[in-house]
Amino acid sequence: MRTKFVLFILFPALFLFLLVYLFADQWIESGLEYSGEKVVGAKVEIDGLSVTLSPVGVEFARLQVANPQDGWKNIFETGKVKFALDFGQLLRSKFIIETMEVNDLILGTKRDTDGTLEGKKQEQTEQPAIASASSDTSATAPASFAQQAAPVLQAKEEKKTPVFDIERIQRELKVDSILNVQNLRTVQYYDSVKQEVQRASEQWETTLAEIDKAKPKLAEVETNIKAVNVAEIKNLESAKSALENVKRAYESANEVSKSFTERKAALTDQVNRFSSAYAEGERLTKEDFNAVIGLARLPDVSMRGLAELILGQEMMQNVGKYLYWVDFARNNIPSGLGNPEKEEPNRRLEGQNIHFPVERSYPKLWIKKILVSGGTDKAQNPEYFYLKGEVLDISNNQRITGQPLTALLSGTKGGTTSLSFAGRFDRRTDLPVDDYQVKLAGLNVGEMKIGRSDFLPSKITRAVAGADVVVKVPGNRFESTSGIAFENLTMVFDSAPKNTVERIVKDVLSAIRGFNVRLRLWNSGGKFDMAFATDLDDQISSRTRKVIGDEVARMQNEIRSKVNEKIAGKRKEFETLFNQKKEEVTGKLKAYESQVNEKVAMVEGKKKEVEKKIDEETKKQAEGVKKKAEEKIKGLFKKN
Amino acid sequence: MFIIKLLSDFLKILRAGQAPGQVAGGFALGSIVGLSPTLTLQGLAIWLIILILDVNLSAAILAFTFFSLVAYVFDPIFHSLGYLLLVDVEALKGLWTTLYNAPIAPLTRFNNTVVLGSLSVALLFFFPLYWGIKKLYIAYRDHLHTKIEQWKIYKIVSKSVIVQWYLKIRDWGIVA
Numbered sequence: 001m002r003t004k005f006v007l008f009i010l011f012p013a014l015f016l017f018l019l020v021y022l023f024a025d026q027w028i029e030s031g032l033e034y035s036g037e038k039v040v041g042a043k044v045e046i047d048g049l050s051v052t053l054s055p056v057g058v059e060f061a062r063l064q065v066a067n068p069q070d071g072w073k074n075i076f077e078t079g080k081v082k083f084a085l086d087f088g089q090l091l092r093s094k095f096i097i098e099t100m101e102v103n104d105l106i107l108g109t110k111r112d113t114d115g116t117l118e119g120k121k122q123e124q125t126e127q128p129a130i131a132s133a134s135s136d137t138s139a140t141a142p143a144s145f146a147q148q149a150a151p152v153l154q155a156k157e158e159k160k161t162p163v164f165d166i167e168r169i170q171r172e173l174k175v176d177s178i179l180n181v182q183n184l185r186t187v188q189y190y191d192s193v194k195q196e197v198q199r200a201s202e203q204w205e206t207t208l209a210e211i212d213k214a215k216p217k218l219a220e221v222e223t224n225i226k227a228v229n230v231a232e233i234k235n236l237e238s239a240k241s242a243l244e245n246v247k248r249a250y251e252s253a254n255e256v257s258k259s260f261t262e263r264k265a266a267l268t269d270q271v272n273r274f275s276s277a278y279a280e281g282e283r284l285t286k287e288d289f290n291a292v293i294g295l296a297r298l299p300d301v302s303m304r305g306l307a308e309l310i311l312g313q314e315m316m317q318n319v320g321k322y323l324y325w326v327d328f329a330r331n332n333i334p335s336g337l338g339n340p341e342k343e344e345p346n347r348r349l350e351g352q353n354i355h356f357p358v359e360r361s362y363p364k365l366w367i368k369k370i371l372v373s374g375g376t377d378k379a380q381n382p383e384y385f386y387l388k389g390e391v392l393d394i395s396n397n398q399r400i401t402g403q404p405l406t407a408l409l410s411g412t413k414g415g416t417t418s419l420s421f422a423g424r425f426d427r428r429t430d431l432p433v434d435d436y437q438v439k440l441a442g443l444n445v446g447e448m449k450i451g452r453s454d455f456l457p458s459k460i461t462r463a464v465a466g467a468d469v470v471v472k473v474p475g476n477r478f479e480s481t482s483g484i485a486f487e488n489l490t491m492v493f494d495s496a497p498k499n500t501v502e503r504i505v506k507d508v509l510s511a512i513r514g515f516n517v518r519l520r521l522w523n524s525g526g527k528f529d530m531a532f533a534t535d536l537d538d539q540i541s542s543r544t545r546k547v548i549g550d551e552v553a554r555m556q557n558e559i560r561s562k563v564n565e566k567i568a569g570k571r572k573e574f575e576t577l578f579n580q581k582k583e584e585v586t587g588k589l590k591a592y593e594s595q596v597n598e599k600v601a602m603v604e605g606k607k608k609e610v611e612k613k614i615d616e617e618t619k620k621q622a623e624g625v626k627k628k629a630e631e632k633i634k635g636l637f638k639k640n
Numbered sequence: 641m642f643i644i645k646l647l648s649d650f651l652k653i654l655r656a657g658q659a660p661g662q663v664a665g666g667f668a669l670g671s672i673v674g675l676s677p678t679l680t681l682q683g684l685a686i687w688l689i690i691l692i693l694d695v696n697l698s699a700a701i702l703a704f705t706f707f708s709l710v711a712y713v714f715d716p717i718f719h720s721l722g723y724l725l726l727v728d729v730e731a732l733k734g735l736w737t738t739l740y741n742a743p744i745a746p747l748t749r750f751n752n753t754v755v756l757g758s759l760s761v762a763l764l765f766f767f768p769l770y771w772g773i774k775k776l777y778i779a780y781r782d783h784l785h786t787k788i789e790q791w792k793i794y795k796i797v798s799k800s801v802i803v804q805w806y807l808k809i810r811d812w813g814i815v816a
Contacts, residue, residue: 002694009691091743351677351719351754354726356733356740 025049028058039332040075042066043115057084066115067108069321074111076387079104089362097367105372107385107411107419145330145478146323149521149528153316178295179562186284190570193277194577200270201581207267208588214256218599221256224249225602230609236617243610250603257596264589271582281571289563296559314449315532319521326473329434333405334396335427363397370394374411382414387421398427417442434473441466445486456493456502458509463489479522487514508536508543515539658696660781664774666690666699671769672762674707677715677754681747699773711758718757725756 029049036044048061059082067073083100090096182188228242374386389409395401404426411419418441426433445463464487471480491510497503515536522529669690673683690700711718725732739745749755788794 002692005691088743092746351715351722351752351757354723354736354751354753356737356751359741 024051029060036065037117040065040068041120042068042071042075042117052084055084056087056090057082059083064109064111064115066111068116068120069324071114071116072111074109074115076105076107077109078102078106083367092362093364094362095365096362098369100367100370102370102372105374105387105409105411106381107387109384144323144327145473145523145528146320146327148478148523149319149323149530152521152528152530153320176562178292179559179566183291184288184563184566186281186288186567187570189281189284190277190567190574193274193281194570194574197274197574197578197581200274201584204267204270204581204585207263208585211260211263211588211592214259215595217252217256218595221249221252221599221603225606228606228610230606230613233610233613233617236614236621239610239614239617243607243614246603246607246610250600250607253596253600253603257600260592260596264593267585267589271585274578274582277574277578281567285563285567288567289560292559292563293556296555315517315519319519322469326434326436326471326478329423329425330432330473333425333427333432333434335398335432361400363395363400366393366395366401367391368393372409385411385413385417385419387411387419402428404428414444417444431475432473433475434471436469436471438467438469440468443467445489450491451494456497456505456509457495458491458493458506460486461490461492463487463514477523478528480520482517482519482521484517484519485514486516489513504543505540508540512536512539660774660777662694663696663699663777664770664772665693666696667703667773668766668770669695670700670703671707672759672766674704675711675714675718675758675762677711677718677752677758678749680749680755681744682759707762714758714761715754718761719753720757721760722753722755722757725760726751726753 026049028051029046032049033044033046043064043066045064045066046060046062047064049058050060051058059080061080062078063081064077065075067075080103081100083097086094086096086098224245228245230242233239233242370391372387372389372391374388387409388411389407391405391407391409393401393403393405395403395405398404404424406425407421407423409421413419418439420437420439422437424433424435443465445460445465448460448463449458450460451458465484466487467482467484469480469482472478489512493506493509497506515534517532517534517536519533520531669686673686676683690697726736736751739750750759
């Protein structure tokens with residue numbers, strides 16, 4: 001044995017071991033911090049890390065993760081963290097942790113130093129210069145949810161303040177100037193209908209003339225009927241002859257009556273058709289009124305959307321911040337579908353790797369359970385949230401672990417505010433699915449800006465808020481609903497109201513002690529949309545109606561009466577012509593109808609008289625025959 | 641340069657004063673790492689054995705170089721042998737599965753057909769190679785050594801910088 005060589009190897013080996021033993025803590029600490037910073041994008045600081053050999057594990061006294069959106073705050077910080085690694089898997093370069101203990105997890109703590117990374121600081125200062133470049137790259141890379149939602153959030157933030165100055169509207173409102181007759185559809189309509197009535201009346205005249213042509217026939221019927229004198233009928237034959245004449249007259253009269261009835265029905269129908277023109281005229285009048293109101297730019301008394309104007313800006317900024325974290329989770333929880341590591345080609349025949357059944361397959365990193373404790377009540381700082389709960393199955397490949405990452409955390413702040421977070425990040429299939437539910441209750445809102453610089457700048461100085469946020473992110477789709485309730489609030493207004501509506505809104509806001517907001521944000525087909533609803537709108541609306549409703553209503557009535565005045569003239573013209581023509585037609589029809597009815601009644605009367613005469617003559621004839629027969633029978637008996 | 645190095649290694653091995661076992665042992669161990677297609681755990685272990693044991697280092701390096709070159713030709717055979725052992729021999733499957741699930745064994749890359757095939761051949765030929773080299777070395781030393789020392793090429797090579805450097809290290813006692 002080469003004893004000198006052994007010593008030559010042994011001493012350096014011992015030295016190396018000592019070196020590793022002395023500096024391993026620092027190296028591992030730096031390595032973990034570097035890896036964490038790469039993921040988070042802000043400083044990650046670990047204090048007092050030490051490596052234990054039995055069991056192989058790590059523990060450290062404190063972990064601070066800076067907020068990449070605000071370098072002077074931490075996303076969270078912890079107290080003592082301790083975990084052991086599976087030694088067997090560590091030999092296979094796999095980091096498997098059964099349970100990680102995290103003590104004193106606190107959210108949003110303030111930092112003594114700026115937690116922004118040097119590279120990021122430089123990016124922030126150079127941002128304007130590289131803005132165009134980044135927009136170019138975004139064209140190729142799939143847009144994040146924050147980028148997709150940016151246009152709709154920006155549009156809500158920059159929503160224009162409508163003109164609400166009633167005094168100015170009153171001064172500037174010139175109803176006559178906006179009432180151009182040419183623009184009133186009702187006026188045009190009545191003009192057009194009047195011409196139609198004129199044209200139709202000519203047709204009605206023709207029809208009446210046609211009816212007139214039946215008059216000689218009626219006269220002939222009358223003459224024929226009068227010619228039949230029942231008193232002059234002496235026998236049955238002449239009676240039957242008279243009945244035939246009457247029946248012919250009856251048929252003629254009925255023919256005339258039927259023709260008249262048909263024409264009368266047609267005429268009445270045409271005339272009545274124009275009666276419905278009034279209903280259409282009324283409808284058009286309403287439209288004309290609304291159009292003129294629009295030109296007058298009178299405010300909608302309901303004041304819908306005013307609350308969105310007041311609350312929107314702050315809310316949209318917060319939504320933007322939350323979307324950053326949704327994107328963060330989507331991008332940083334690996335799906336296990338990454339590209340395979342590049343292998344150096346072997347110069348010699350590479351052979352074939354034969355794989356055997358594995359008893360248990362492990363991913364590169366798997367933290368099976370993180371037990372989070374919020375620390376003891378005594379030691380809690382009332383400014384921060386202290387969380388407790390557990391996070392399960394953090395891994396770099398959920399397809400191998402078969403488990404999605406889940407987090408169930410709850411916490412309190414100052415003993416009054418409670419927070420719960422339930423999250424599930426599933427990367428086991430091709431479609432990543434993220435679900436979150438956050439509930440917040442009893443949050444003391446220190447100061448929250450509301451209003452806008454151009455509309456009632458103000459802030460909530462004290463309030464208790466509660467929120468319930470549900471977010472579902474299956475694949476590229478996004479759906480979130482948030483309900484936020486403010487209670488016991490006090491507001492401070494930065495300046496005096498500039499106009500009536502600002503005064504009204506200020507009055508409303510000063511009087512209320514709470515309101516609810518519902519916010520829904522979703523994307524369909526890659527386009528984000530947002531719905532914002534709050535009962536504050538109802539409160540402002542009812543108050544507005546009381547205060548400016550009367551004034552607006554008066555102005556509306558003025559416009560309405562002017563519009564009606566313009567329309568009334570045309571309506572009258574139409575009405576006069578129509579009524580005149582209608583009366584002419586109906587008058588003539590009535591006259592014809594009475595004539596026809598009279599002639600028909602005359603014929604029917606004569607017919608009955610003749611029929612009666614025939615009955616009488618028939619009876620008389622029968623009795624004469626009977627008498628003759630009796631006399632003949634009596635003569636026969638006398639001869640015998 | 642490479643040729644001179646190889647030649648000088650060869651001459652150093654043949655130099656008088658080394659025990660035949662040391663030379664043969666170094667050569668046989670060197671053949672194992674030389675036949676292996678890639679760096680493996682067992683390869684590192686063999687190198688450590690070579691360095692710790694008092695075997696001829698030059699013989700080991702020469703064997704490593706020689707068998708690395710020769711192995712290219714035999715890789716298809718190693719592949720077939722490795723496949724046979726890993727797949728076709730049912731009796732061994734239990735062993736392979738156990739090793740596959742063991743913590744350190746996968747670092748040996750035993751489940752690669754060429755690695756296992758070449759290692760099997762190297763182990764199979766270890767003792768025959770050891771015995772053959774030993775015999776060859778004794779025969780050389782007894783019959784050919786004095787004649788070769790008279791060769792002009794031997795004198796040039798033995799006085800080269802590399803050989804002088806090697807001798808200096810050897811005199812420190814670290815290597816044979």
